Amino acid sequence: MRKFLLTLILSLSLTASYCQDTIKYLSDAIKENINPYKKASNSAYEKRNFEEGKNLFDTLVKNKLIGTKFDDFNIKVYKDKNVKINRINKPIFIITYASWCVITKGEIPALNILAKEHRNDMQIIVIFWDKKSDIKNIAYKFSDDIKVCYANENYAKDAHLVSTIKHTLGFPTSIFIDENKNVVNIKHFENVIKLKTPIKQAIITSYNYFSKDINENLVNTISNNKRFTTN
Numbered sequence: 001m002r003k004f005l006l007t008l009i010l011s012l013s014l015t016a017s018y019c020q021d022t023i024k025y026l027s028d029a030i031k032e033n034i035n036p037y038k039k040a041s042n043s044a045y046e047k048r049n050f051e052e053g054k055n056l057f058d059t060l061v062k063n064k065l066i067g068t069k070f071d072d073f074n075i076k077v078y079k080d081k082n083v084k085i086n087r088i089n090k091p092i093f094i095i096t097y098a099s100w101c102v103i104t105k106g107e108i109p110a111l112n113i114l115a116k117e118h119r120n121d122m123q124i125i126v127i128f129w130d131k132k133s134d135i136k137n138i139a140y141k142f143s144d145d146i147k148v149c150y151a152n153e154n155y156a157k158d159a160h161l162v163s164t165i166k167h168t169l170g171f172p173t174s175i176f177i178d179e180n181k182n183v184v185n186i187k188h189f190e191n192v193i194k195l196k197t198p199i200k201q202a203i204i205t206s207y208n209y210f211s212k213d214i215n216e217n218l219v220n221t222i223s224n225n226k227r228f229t230t231n
Contacts, residue, residue, distance in 0.1 A: 023069055024067075024068045024069065025068060025069050025070075025071050026065060026068045026069065026070050026071055026164065026183055027071050027160065027164040028068075029064050029065055029068045030065070030164060030168050030169075032064075033060060033064045033065075034168050037056060037057070037060045040056050041053050041056050041057065044056060054188070057188060058187075061185070061186045061187070065183055065186055066183055066184065066185060066186070067182060067183060068182070068183050069181055069182060069183070070085060070175070070177045070181045070182070070183055071085070071160070071161075071164065072084055072085050072086045072181070073085050073160070073161045074157065075125070075127065075147075075149045075151065075161070076132070076149055076150050076151065076155075076158075077147050077148065077149050078132065078135060078139045078148040078149065078150060079139070079144070079148065080147065083147065085177075085181060086181060088123050089179060090121060090122055090123055090179050091121070091122045091123070091176065091177065091178050091179055091184075091217070091218065091221055092122070092123045092124075092125055092176070092177050093122055093123070093124045093125070093174065093175075093176050093214055093217070094124075094125045094126075094127060094174065094175040094176075094177070095111070095124070095125070095126050095127070095172065095173075095174050095189075096126075096127045096128075096129065096165060096166065096169075096171040096172060096173045096174075096175075097126060097127070097128050097129075097171060097172055098128060098129045098130060098171060099128055099130045099134045099135050099137075099138060101171075101172070103138075104191050104192075104193045104202075104206065105193050105195075105197060105199060105202040106193055106197075106199060106201075106202025106203040106204075106205065106206040106207075107193075107202075107206045108141050108142060109203045109206075110203050110204075110206035110207035110209075110210055111124060111126075111142070111146060111206075111210065112142060112143040112145070112146065113203075113207055114207065114210055114211060114214060115143055115145035115146045116143065116145050118214065119145050121218070122214065122218065123147065124145070124146045124147070125146070125147045125149060126142060126146055126147070126148050126149065127149045127150070127151055127165075128148070128149070128150045128151075129150075129151060129152065129162065129166050129171065130150050130151075130152055131150065131152045131154065131155075132150050134150070135148070135150055151166075169186065170188065172188070172189055173186065173187070173188055173189070174186070174187055174189050174213065176213075176214075176217040176221075178221040179221075184217050184220050184221055185213075185217050185220070187213070189209070189210075189213075192205055192206070192209055193205055193206065
């Protein structure tokens with residue numbers, strides 16, 4: 001009997017260990033697959049084959065990154081205390097920018113509207129690849145429903161965040177993760193606004209663009225969670 005119990009305990013221990021080992025984090029998936037992607041992507045863009053470059057990124061996301069676990073980064077919030085990703089108990093829509101890049105007209109007001117509409121079922125996080133002082137002139141444009149954050153190579157604790165997202169996925173990029181911190185989708189979002197577009201139309205166009213993306217991801221999140229709970 002004692003021998004049986006020892007065997008059972010050992011078996012359960014190995015099973016638990018195996019389950020833990022099978023968790024694939026986003027940073028690990030990127031490290032394993034980014035070099036072949038970069039080589040093929042650089043070749044495509046050198047040939048000005050932009051459609052091929054886009055397809056390569058989408059394929060990387062679909063086959064290697066979706067379904068991974070988003071790393072529990074500790075992010076710096078401009079107007080509030082720092083927050084760990086795992087402490088946000090709802091889906092998260094992350095958008096990455098840099099202060100030296102011009103944000104498309106109408107984009108910020110559209111995100112502010114969406115953040116208010118989804119404040120109960122989703123958190124929008126904007127990450128600027130800058131120091132805190134670099135974003136003071138733009139952070140105030142976002143509503144309090146959006147967590148405006150910053151990360152920079154000069155901050156020692158940001159190294160993992162910067163190397164995982166900025167230096168591999170590029171920007172502007174959106175990342176949608178569910179409440180369990182599984183990656184639902186990653187995409188390079190496009191500038192769909194022409195320079196001379198009136199501001200009201202620009203806001204409507206940006207709102208429709210992001211709203212479609214958010215709602216599709218929320219539906220996928222619900223669908224994935226139902227699949228996991230029935231398996």
